[in-house]
Amino acid sequence: MTDKHEWLGTHTRAPDESLDGWARVCRAQAERNLAKWGPQDWETLGLAIAEETGELAQAILKCLHEGGPRDRIQEEAVDLGALCLQVLQGFSAPNSVISVRKDNQGHSSEKN
Ligand SMILES: [Mg+2]
Numbered sequence: 001m002t003d004k005h006e007w008l009g010t011h012t013r014a015p016d017e018s019l020d021g022w023a024r025v026c027r028a029q030a031e032r033n034l035a036k037w038g039p040q041d042w043e044t045l046g047l048a049i050a051e052e053t054g055e056l057a058q059a060i061l062k063c064l065h066e067g068g069p070r071d072r073i074q075e076e077a078v079d080l081g082a083l084c085l086q087v088l089q090g091f092s093a094p095n096s097v098i099s100v101r102k103d104n105q106g107h108s109s110e111k112n
Contacts, residue, residue, distance in 0.1 A: 030083075032082075059076045
């Protein structure tokens with residue numbers, strides 16, 4: 001089992017199907033992203049959101065037309081939801097997330 005699948009465990013559903021249940025799953029994924037990558041600037045997050053949007057669309061199309069797994073749709077939706085939470089986190093603190101960039105060696109620097 002990969003880290004990506006931790007939230008599913010051996011199940012293909014979140015603990016419950018409510019919006020709150022899925023919000024908790026997305027939040028947990030956002031926290032794992034932050035632990036792994038640290039704060040990311042909006043440009044990086046925006047590009048990641050575009051990538052995950054494509055992956056979600058692909059998972060839906062594969063499920064509907066090629067017999068692809070339904071749980072892949074959940075995984076990609078959680079990936080996308082987590083990234084959207086990361087954009088919103090600290091939204092009112094423009095000197096935090098917006099200004100932090102990482103170079104390709106992972107070093108943080110201020111953008112402003
Ligand atoms: Mg994905």
